[in-house]
Amino acid sequence: MIKLKSNMFRPLYKYRANDKYLIDLITKSELYFSSPIDFNDPFDSNLEILNAVGKEEIIEHYRKTVKPSDDFFSNILEKSLNDKSVFEIINSTLKKEFYKWVNEAAICSLSKTSHDLLMWGHYTNCHKGVCLGFDPSLLETSLGTIYDVKYTKPVPKINIYDNPTDAVIEFFCAKSNHWKYEKEVRIIQGKVGPYKFPKEALVKIVFGVKCDDKEKVKIMELVYNSGYQNVDFFQSFTDKKYFRLLGQKIRLIDNKIDNYKK
Template sequence: MDSSDFLGAKYLYRFRGNKTYFIDELRNAALYFPSKSQLNDPFDCYTKILRFDNSSEIIRKKAFAEIRKRMPNQTRQQIRSILRDMSSNELIQTVKDRFETLMQNSGIGSFSITPANLMLWSHYANWHQCVCLGFNIENDEDFFNQREVVRYVDEISQFDYSGSSRDFVRVATTKSNMWRDEREVRILKPKYGSHSFKKKALIRVIFGLKCEDSTIRECMKICKNEYDDLKLYVCEPSENEFGIDLYSL
């Protein structure tokens, strides 16, 4: 079966490269969403694309909110007094630190719109030895609620900090153009860690070219016992191109 049959706006794919982890994910119907520091690209979620204007009223408002959070017993007047004693750089650093904490605590799930990219299989499925999980996002809108298409850029271009949630989204979904072939969509969660999905959302498990028979058998057993309408596929090399075709088990 040609892999183009698996494409469409309602489908997303997650490549998994650690057998122990993806077996647990299958059993528990939960995916792990890493934090910023756990991502493989050091320029991922790169907060330096944000520009903080030291004369911005937004900075003062966000700094006020952050200090009030840190010092809940202080009155508004006391917090304003603290702000008056802070330099512009200190105000900016307060807001930057808060934003960085937000980025570090959030969960960032990387998906692709295609299950047939050889680079993805090599990089994220342990050199074709593991699996790709295929989801129908319409079967679990809550889990896939905050999904954002990654924006690929040739160079770093700063944008002004606005204090809105879109700052977080833009930082979390801007990557170097060298990654564009991944065709990535990100699912963003407020906290990193495992997040449960509805079992009906997982509709395909695709085994890599080098996936061991024992791994396939173990997955088949779990899928048979835990999932109702899950389809299993194996990859085979395409005959006339450097690519893969998918065949139903």
């Protein structure tokens, strides 16, 4: 199981464009869980499932769960399993049920970093949006276990029989090395839709380099008016020496941005 191993005191981040979905996130205190079917990586949550179970595994599992006096039935089971069609039916049924659950599942993706240039470009309307920081311990308490995404070059093959729970997590949390820069973590739920988080969980908002000052004021006022009390605001800006982003803490005074460093 690849549960989040990072420091649980460091925020986890959600990159967002400045749109109605950002407004809903703030005003309703909701994070949206999406179907992996809609993700932008064709390999994402689309891995090969191995034949779930073989003859020996079925017999061994049966013998572990029945009384010793039931050897008669074990022998009957062993003989019936010589029919190849029995395996096909069992494996087909297991895979069908697994994929049914997969198709109904939903994921919320976050990142361990708030200053990745590519993610700012991809997910915030070219640096015009924001990056929201959340307290991971409060998210985990309210939304469920947070799992690290495992980046790999070979495509994993999933065995759902040995440990179904671990198989589900690996299925949803394995991605190509090409995406490693995202430093992604995921929360898994059983249904697509918005899920409430406690207001205390939102602890930080970073504005993009190209975010307009009027939009910053609007978002900061929206945060205050929505009842958040422990959110720090930061402005991203480009480093003069290296291709990287830096941040400066800012505040709102008389409807104006204060301590904005360029």
